[in-house]
Amino acid sequence: MDYVGVWATVESKPGKEEEVEAFLKSARALAEKEEQTTSWYAVRIGPSRYGIFDTFPDERGRVAHLTGEIAKALAAKGPELFAREPEIHRLSILASKAPDAAMAAAGHGE
Numbered sequence: 001m002d003y004v005g006v007w008a009t010v011e012s013k014p015g016k017e018e019e020v021e022a023f024l025k026s027a028r029a030l031a032e033k034e035e036q037t038t039s040w041y042a043v044r045i046g047p048s049r050y051g052i053f054d055t056f057p058d059e060r061g062r063v064a065h066l067t068g069e070i071a072k073a074l075a076a077k078g079p080e081l082f083a084r085e086p087e088i089h090r091l092s093i094l095a096s097k098a099p100d101a102a103m104a105a106a107g108h109g110e
Contacts, residue, residue, distance in 0.1 A: 002038050002055035004062045005091040011083045012048045020050060020081050030069045036061030
């Protein structure tokens with residue numbers, strides 16, 4: 001089970017929504033390389049607001065993510081794409097339901 005997570009929200013600058021969405025979609029490849037990132041989601045909350053939700057087995061995994069390539073890319077592209085600094089919340093996971101690992105490995109968890 002994952003015990004910690006991150007919930008981050010960003011707001012695009014006016015007219016930058018498509019670029020933000022493309023950026024978030026491209027970040028999936030970086031998340032795939034993070035061995036300690038168990039799950040990673042990029043979502044649209046509203047017309048110009050987006051969220052990123054990740055889970056990790058422990059604090060070590062979360063710190064690796066928050067100091068990793070996605071965080072560096074967010075910092076580099078942020079001034080160009082975002083109306084303000086991302087809001088980042090460190091979460092403690094109390095309970096969860098996740099796909100069975102065998103199912104996910106077989107490609108049924110997508």
